[in-house]
Amino acid sequence: xxxxxxxxxxxxxxxxxxxxxxxxxxxxxxxxxxxxxxxxxxxxxxxxxxxxxxxxxxxxxxxxxxxxxxxxxxxxxxxxxxxxxxxxxxxxxxxxxxxxxxxxxxxxxxxxxxxxxxxxxxxxxxxxxxxxxxxxxxxxxxxxxxxxxxxxxxxxxxxxxxxxxxxxxxxxxxxxxxxxxxxxxxxxxxxxxxxxxxxxxxxxxxxxxxxxxxxxxxxxxxxxxxxxxxxxxxxxxxxxxxxxxxxxxxxxxxxxxxxxxxxxxx
Amino acid sequence: xxxxxxxxxxxxxxxxxxxxxxxxxxxxxxxxxxxxxxxxxxxxxxxxxxxxxxxxxxxxxxxxxxxxxxxxxxxxxxxxxxxxxxxxxxxxxxxxxxxxxxxxxxxxxxxxxxxxxxxxxxxxxxxxxxxxxxxxxxxxxxxxxxxxxxxxxxxxxxxxxxxxxxxxxxxxxxxxxxxxxxxxxxxxxxxxxxxxxxxxxxxxxxxxxxxxxxxxxxx
Ligand SMILES: Nc1ncnc2c1ncn2[C@@H]1O[C@H](COP(=O)(O)OP(=O)(O)OP(=O)(O)O)[C@@H](O)[C@H]1O
Ligand SMILES: [Mg+2]
Numbered sequence: 001x002x003x004x005x006x007x008x009x010x011x012x013x014x015x016x017x018x019x020x021x022x023x024x025x026x027x028x029x030x031x032x033x034x035x036x037x038x039x040x041x042x043x044x045x046x047x048x049x050x051x052x053x054x055x056x057x058x059x060x061x062x063x064x065x066x067x068x069x070x071x072x073x074x075x076x077x078x079x080x081x082x083x084x085x086x087x088x089x090x091x092x093x094x095x096x097x098x099x100x101x102x103x104x105x106x107x108x109x110x111x112x113x114x115x116x117x118x119x120x121x122x123x124x125x126x127x128x129x130x131x132x133x134x135x136x137x138x139x140x141x142x143x144x145x146x147x148x149x150x151x152x153x154x155x156x157x158x159x160x161x162x163x164x165x166x167x168x169x170x171x172x173x174x175x176x177x178x179x180x181x182x183x184x185x186x187x188x189x190x191x192x193x194x195x196x197x198x199x200x201x202x203x204x205x206x207x208x209x210x211x212x213x214x215x216x217x218x219x220x221x222x223x224x225x226x227x228x229x230x231x232x233x234x235x236x237x238x239x240x241x242x243x244x245x246x247x248x249x250x251x252x253x254x255x256x257x258x259x260x261x262x263x264x265x266x
Numbered sequence: 267x268x269x270x271x272x273x274x275x276x277x278x279x280x281x282x283x284x285x286x287x288x289x290x291x292x293x294x295x296x297x298x299x300x301x302x303x304x305x306x307x308x309x310x311x312x313x314x315x316x317x318x319x320x321x322x323x324x325x326x327x328x329x330x331x332x333x334x335x336x337x338x339x340x341x342x343x344x345x346x347x348x349x350x351x352x353x354x355x356x357x358x359x360x361x362x363x364x365x366x367x368x369x370x371x372x373x374x375x376x377x378x379x380x381x382x383x384x385x386x387x388x389x390x391x392x393x394x395x396x397x398x399x400x401x402x403x404x405x406x407x408x409x410x411x412x413x414x415x416x417x418x419x420x421x422x423x424x425x426x427x428x429x430x431x432x433x434x435x436x437x438x439x440x441x442x443x444x445x446x447x448x449x450x451x452x453x454x455x456x457x458x459x460x461x462x463x464x465x466x467x468x469x470x471x472x473x474x475x476x477x478x479x480x481x482x483x484x485x
Contacts, residue, residue, distance in 0.1 A: 050391050076395070084393040094388035098406045098483040107402060108392035160484040171388075178392060 003028040009058035018044045020237040031208045033224035034217040036234030042217045046184045050088045051079050087180035091187040093167040095159040101170045102155040106142035109177045145173040149203050165196035185216040233257045279438035280461050286427045290362040298370025323368040335361040336433045358430035377412035407485045417473035
């Protein structure tokens with residue numbers, strides 16, 4: 001079985017069917033780019049993977065992670081646990097405005113650590129000590145992650161004091177802090193001025209070199225072509241075509257893919 | 267009647283005004299939050315009920331509500347819930363608390379619903395519980411968003427307390443009225459204005475200070 005396996009994933013909103021049965025799998029360390037025309041269901045697909053939307057049908061499996069079947073019902077706690085296996089970076093960053101870059105990265109991490117420690121120590125001084133120790137550890141980790149995305153000198157800045165590209169890099173560090181098995185991106189550079197997209201794409205490229213497993217919805221064809229191991233072309237709620245960038249970009253098999261690529265300059 | 271006698275009397279009435287103001291805030295601020303959660307509830311009957319109550323309370327004069335709270339229990343049911351020594355004050359307090367809780371609930375609701383969905387979703391994908399999301403992520407953004415409308419409403423409350431006079435609560439107007447009316451003195455009216463201006467001025471400074479304290483982030 002592949003590392004991530006999605007089978008017959010279907011999603012509809014009311015009577016609007018958006019995903020018509022997605023079959024998809026990816027291996028650990030793989031970087032997959034998702035392209036496709038607007039309204040094709042790319043965002044919905046990522047949101048179903050992250051359980052921001054609940055799929056109506058289908059299964060999602062991550063090896064050593066979880067097995068999700070849309071037919072079953074799950075408690076909020078179970079959903080949270082499955083969710084933590086995946087990270088999601090949004091088009092609009094969604095940093096928490098009242099916290100510094102550093103706090104944005106370590107606070108969510110600290111909450112999860114606290115939850116874990118509360119489970120291990122029922123009460124008392126040992127628990128408080130463990131939480132305090134974890135706080136230091138988490139701060140250090142957050143600092144390393146921010147340094148890793150090139151923001152060592154911006155840790156104490158609030159989101160409004162950062163450029164869009166910097167905010168997105170904080171968001172990436174924040175997602176990485178949870179150590180997700182797979183990191184998803186939904187058009188991470190679409191809200192950025194063209195001169196800022198480069199810095200974010202370079203960070204993603206750097207993550208690939210570290211061996212991260214990533215699923216990236218993007219309109220940056222050049223990025224999909226040069227960085228991705230594999231490209232999916234989404235059209236009208238199905239994966240119309242998939243292949244290596246070389247295959248898909250130079251020799252699309254589906255006429256829909258060909259038509260889409262013709263209208264996007266690469 | 268000299269200046270000092272009137273001053274003393276004004277302070278006495280103003281004490282009641284301040285007490286009414288403070289107690290109204292103490293009870294209506296949390297009650298408003300509960301009503302706002304009610305009106306945002308996914309349970310339709312509850313949200314419908316809360317929204318209807320808010321509509322009625324905001325849609326009728328506060329003066330009318332004061333009369334209703336004070337007189338109607340007795341007239342219709344023969345009850346005297348506000349019969350004791352402080353009965354009138356308590357009746358006024360009840361009416362103010364209900365009225366202001368409804369206004370505050372709408373401000374809270376605006377602040378909470380004005381939080382972008384992305385904030386909730388970011389918190390969710392980071393594994394936060396609904397509780398953690400509200401307290402660590404949403405609350406401070408709501409506080410910032412509602413500060414200006416809240417300051418408006420609170421300042422309005424300072425002046426609305428004078429309406430308690432209609433059920434003979436011994437607030438600043440009621441207690442001094444006889445003097446102006448019978449003695450034909452005009453200046454105490456302006457003197458009362460000074461009390462209110464100083465009070466509101468202080469509140470304005472307080473809210474400005476809060477705004478400044480929260481200016482380190484933008485929502
Ligand atoms: N919550 C929702 N309720 C109803 N319809 C929705 C909802 N979310 C998405 N849709 C519909 O689903 C379809 C797919 O939307 P989606 O956002 O997944 O497309 P996309 O491929 O990400 O497009 P884009 O490139 O513009 O981001 C659209 O027709 C959209 O209107
Ligand atoms: Mg999209």
